[in-house]
Amino acid sequence: MAIIQWYPGHMAKAIRQVEEKLKLVDIVFELVDARIPVSSRNPMIEDVIKSKPHLLILTKADLADPKETKKWLDYYKSRNEYAIALNSKEPSTENIILKKTQEILADKLANKADRGIKNAEIRSMCIGIPNVGKSTLLNHLVNKKVAITGDRPGVTKKQQWLRSRRGLYLLDTPGILWPKFEDQNVGNKLAFTGAIKDNLFANDDVVIYGLNIFINHYREGLMGRYHLTEDDLEMELPELLLLITQKLGMRDDYDRASQRILLDARKGKLGRFTLDFVEEFEDLGDD
Ligand SMILES: Nc1nc2c(ncn2[C@@H]2O[C@H](COP(=O)(O)OP(=O)(O)O)[C@@H](O)[C@H]2O)c(=O)[nH]1
Ligand SMILES: [Mg+2]
Known part of the structure; x- marks a missing residue:
């Protein structure tokens, strides 16, 4: 990374x-x-x-x-x-x-x-x-x-x-201040929300990271925006990305589709979402 x-x-x-x-x-x-x-x-x-x-x-x-x-x-x-x-x-x-x-x-x-x-x-x-x-x-x-x-x-x-x-x-x-991301998850979250420039990470990696969180927490927004079914969400993530690419009429240009998905997410078109969950961090700072 x-x-x-x-x-x-x-x-x-x-x-x-x-x-x-x-x-x-x-x-x-x-x-x-x-x-x-x-x-x-x-x-x-x-x-x-x-x-x-x-x-x-x-x-x-x-x-x-x-x-x-x-x-x-x-x-x-x-x-x-x-x-x-x-x-x-x-x-x-x-x-x-x-x-x-x-x-x-x-x-x-x-x-x-x-x-x-x-x-x-x-x-x-x-x-x-x-x-x-x-x-x-x-x-x-x-x-x-x-x-x-x-x-x-x-x-x-x-x-x-x-x-x-x-x-x-x-x-x-x-x-x-500067962002700090020795942790890949943090880097992906910063990239997904647009806090760091898009050329630092591969868009499709960032999108796949985000898709995973959406599938676990925000299915409705994702399905609504890209006309996906519950069954679609069971696919392997790279396959799902390709399916969305096709649904967007972008053939196999998943890089372009990734950019679109990032824009959609950042503009709130996939609904409201959070990527940092309290449960992941509850022991933060309890030194
Ligand atoms: N939806 C929404 N967008 C915001 C809010 N605050 C800032 N933005 C947007 O976030 C982007 C970055 O804001 P900016 O003020 O330039 O951030 P800075 O780099 O910290 O000065 C801009 O596109 C703002 O319009 C907010 O509370 N809600
Ligand atoms: Mg500023």
């Missing part, structure tokens, strides 16, 4: 950049894809952001299986991690984030209020691997760019802040 190597130097630099920016904010919004909340999370950043209040935001919840998203939220709750799931493009998004943020920072805000500081500014930043929706969320929260000030203590470079409609401040550039 192809593995993207992040050179140790790059990795260290990315971490250092996040650490620098962390000093400026009251809270970190870590974005992950609700369909793959573990696979789209960089495991190494956890230690770095430990020092800050932290909200895990499961984006693209509109594309994920709501049943599984609920399980994930219960899971985080049981581990005392703050987490919410949302569709970044919904009008309610700002309220959901603001409310949760105020809850997380309640002590700090109360403290400031005691000292006579009313409606204290809340400063935040988004971090996450590519394609989890950092830019989408920022753009959604913010009407237009508002440069606030560069001369805050500890700010060497001019730092742009954006202000949401209801007064949440966000660093204008999100922290970009």
Whole structure:
């Protein structure tokens, strides 16, 4: 399998950049894809952001299986991690984030209020691997760019802040993390959802990986989209892929069909789905 190597130097630099920016904010919004909340999370950043209040935001919840998203939220709750799931493009998004943020920072805000500081500014930043929706969320929260000030203590470079409609401040550039996939399953899940470029893995391998999960969990969407029967789903996976290729009128061009299936899945045309299941990860972090 192809593995993207992040050179140790790059990795260290990315971490250092996040650490620098962390000093400026009251809270970190870590974005992950609700369909793959573990696979789209960089495991190494956890230690770095430990020092800050932290909200895990499961984006693209509109594309994920709501049943599984609920399980994930219960899971985080049981581990005392703050987490919410949302569709970044919904009008309610700002309220959901603001409310949760105020809850997380309640002590700090109360403290400031005691000292006579009313409606204290809340400063935040988004971090996450590519394609989890950092830019989408920022753009959604913010009407237009508002440069606030560069001369805050500890700010060497001019730092742009954006202000949401209801007064949440966000660093204008999100922290970009790298995906980590020494595990082939994680690589396949990242590829299937479009988090990593399509040329890293063979499309048909990725599709076959995904088909297997759909057959076990999301048969209806698959059968509906490609006019398949229950019997069809009993075939060996490469055969099934060829059958779908034919049904799509693509003869034996299963590579082209694979691309189509990936597009369909990512656009939600096979229905909502999740690829990371709580049950697979329940012992995560119980060191
Ligand atoms: N359906 C859906 N799509 C989203 C959501 N958030 C982001 N996207 C899409 O995901 C893709 C990547 O988003 P982008 O903001 O560029 O990700 P970034 O690389 O983290 O900045 C874009 O096509 C967005 O339209 C969401 O909550 N729901
Ligand atoms: Mg972006």
